[in-house]
Amino acid sequence: MTSAAAALLLALLQHASAAQQPATAAPYTVLSREGRRPLAARTMAGQEMFALDDLARLFNVTVREDAAAGGLTVTAGTQTIVLSAGQSLASVSGRLVSLPAPPVREGRTWYVPVDFVPRALALAVGGKVELRKPSRLILVGDIRVPRIVGRIEPLGNLARLTVDVSPATPHTVTQEGTRLTVRFEADGLDAALPATTSPDFIANVRPGDGPATIAIDLGPRFSSFRTVDTPADRGTSRLVIDVIAQTTEPQPSPSTATPTPTPAAPAPQVPETPPLIDLAPAGTLRAIVIDAGHGGAEEGAKGPGGALEKQVTLSVARRLKAALESRLGLRVILTRDGDTTIGLDERAAVANNNKADLFVSLHANASPRAAISGAQVFYLSLDEYGDAAERAAHTESESLPVFGGGSRDIELILWDMAQARYIKESAALAQSVEASLRQRIPMNARAIQQAPFRVLVGANMPAVLVEMGFITNPGQEKQLQSDEFQNQIVQSLVESITRFRDAHSGSHQAGGR
Numbered sequence: 001m002t003s004a005a006a007a008l009l010l011a012l013l014q015h016a017s018a019a020q021q022p023a024t025a026a027p028y029t030v031l032s033r034e035g036r037r038p039l040a041a042r043t044m045a046g047q048e049m050f051a052l053d054d055l056a057r058l059f060n061v062t063v064r065e066d067a068a069a070g071g072l073t074v075t076a077g078t079q080t081i082v083l084s085a086g087q088s089l090a091s092v093s094g095r096l097v098s099l100p101a102p103p104v105r106e107g108r109t110w111y112v113p114v115d116f117v118p119r120a121l122a123l124a125v126g127g128k129v130e131l132r133k134p135s136r137l138i139l140v141g142d143i144r145v146p147r148i149v150g151r152i153e154p155l156g157n158l159a160r161l162t163v164d165v166s167p168a169t170p171h172t173v174t175q176e177g178t179r180l181t182v183r184f185e186a187d188g189l190d191a192a193l194p195a196t197t198s199p200d201f202i203a204n205v206r207p208g209d210g211p212a213t214i215a216i217d218l219g220p221r222f223s224s225f226r227t228v229d230t231p232a233d234r235g236t237s238r239l240v241i242d243v244i245a246q247t248t249e250p251q252p253s254p255s256t257a258t259p260t261p262t263p264a265a266p267a268p269q270v271p272e273t274p275p276l277i278d279l280a281p282a283g284t285l286r287a288i289v290i291d292a293g294h295g296g297a298e299e300g301a302k303g304p305g306g307a308l309e310k311q312v313t314l315s316v317a318r319r320l321k322a323a324l325e326s327r328l329g330l331r332v333i334l335t336r337d338g339d340t341t342i343g344l345d346e347r348a349a350v351a352n353n354n355k356a357d358l359f360v361s362l363h364a365n366a367s368p369r370a371a372i373s374g375a376q377v378f379y380l381s382l383d384e385y386g387d388a389a390e391r392a393a394h395t396e397s398e399s400l401p402v403f404g405g406g407s408r409d410i411e412l413i414l415w416d417m418a419q420a421r422y423i424k425e426s427a428a429l430a431q432s433v434e435a436s437l438r439q440r441i442p443m444n445a446r447a448i449q450q451a452p453f454r455v456l457v458g459a460n461m462p463a464v465l466v467e468m469g470f471i472t473n474p475g476q477e478k479q480l481q482s483d484e485f486q487n488q489i490v491q492s493l494v495e496s497i498t499r500f501r502d503a504h505s506g507s508h509q510a511g512g513r
């Protein structure tokens with residue numbers, strides 16, 4: 001403990017033993033490198049005031065009363081503040097600053113408006129002193145206390161907690177039993193935490209055990225969670241935490257006449273892999289993200305019989321997950337495991353935050369001409385992304401920008417051009433997928449292509465997009481919905497991913513991705 005901290009602690013003990021003052025307002029908290037200290041406030045004539053003696057102890061300044069002149073001097077090193085009874089002004093080493101009210105004497109104690117701290121005291125003591133009235137904080141010196149604003153939205157089989165962090169601050173999200181803990185690399189938090197609107201998923205959001213942590217108490221429907229982290233405007237960042245229920249697909253009711261018989265997708269028996277736990281040794285193909293295209297409000301393409309692309313992609317994604325987990329022992333993460341709306345950038349972010357080694361996006365194609373059919377495999381074309389892509393493609397991974405130094409679990413890499421570095425590997429994967437598919441299902445005349453797909457551009461690993469067939473072709477619409485066809489696609493992808501793993505395991509063990 002520093003001597004200043006010892007003096008401060010002593011001052012607080014003395015203050016605590018003083019007689020209780022009337023009209024006490026909620027105390028402020030003074031946050032500095034020495035720690036956090038309460039600072040009593042009281043309301044006098046509608047103004048929040050601090051006792052000058054408290055400020056003297058906390059800020060290591062001396063106060064001297066000049067009874068004859070009816071004033072006070074506050075000395076901090078070589079700087080002097082002069083206050084006069086009855087005047088809403090302070091002179092800080094000759095410079096006049098206004099105060100919302102004059103100092104008030106009561107008994108032997110002088111009180112000054114709380115604004116005295118940032119307007120006068122800060123000038124005298126030098127360094128940063130910030131008064132945050134709404135959160136009743138006084139920040140002293142170079143300490144990090146980000147503003148945190150959260151909100152909770154119910155979204156079907158998940159609840160989404162969105163946390164805006166200003167300024168952007170590195171953090172981790174961990175699960176401990178029925179609680180998630182968000183730990184910020186900061187000295188404190190200036191947090192406005194939301195009341196829950198989805199108690200089945202999120203029972204409560206509250207300050208955590210540490211000074212810079214938030215605790216999320218999980219509700220009874222919690223099964224898994226995922227986090228997505230995105231840089232936002234002006235140095236702020238947004239953390240999205242989805243608390244996801246065990247998937248229970250609504251079974252079609254027998255009494256309802258369904259015009260299009262769609263085969264029910266088998267719900268996966270394996271619960272979603274918890275993200276952000278990175279224990280496996282680096283080097284081999286460990287994790288893969290399967291992205292079921294579209295979902296929720298975005299139905300994707302629609303067949304003449306009414307089949308929806310979003311249903312086909314989810315069904316194949318679930319089958320592929322089960323197959324990869326059981327046959328290859330891979331950790332498989334789905335960008336969605338329900339009928340939910342997910343943004344394109346978010347899908348790549350799921351893969352990046354989970355440090356996935358491969359990203360496969362599943363889609364079904366559409367054409368105004370019903371006769372068009374056949375599968376296609378895409379990887380990213382950078383042409384449309386211009387110079388930035390060119391630069392990113394020739395940048396080593398170590399020099400990609402990492403905001404705030406990153407953290408163990410989440411690295412805020414500038415994802416925008418992440419895929420540029422993996423174009424060659426993505427092309428190889430696409431060729432392998434195309435070759436496997438060709439042996440089992442009809443292929444389009446242009447079976448392998450490059451295209452500027454937004455969903456691929458941010459993926460920080462080899463990534464391909466598979467258009468499994470044309471849902472606008474009546475024959476293919478039926479195929480795309482069938483178990484047989486879907487299983488053929490799964491088989492093809494398992495085969496090509498196995499080949500990719502085998503081809504890359506050598507170089508991975510040699511040390512690089």
Ligand SMILES: [Zn+2]
Pocket residue numbers: 293294300301309362363364
């Ligand atoms: Zn699509």
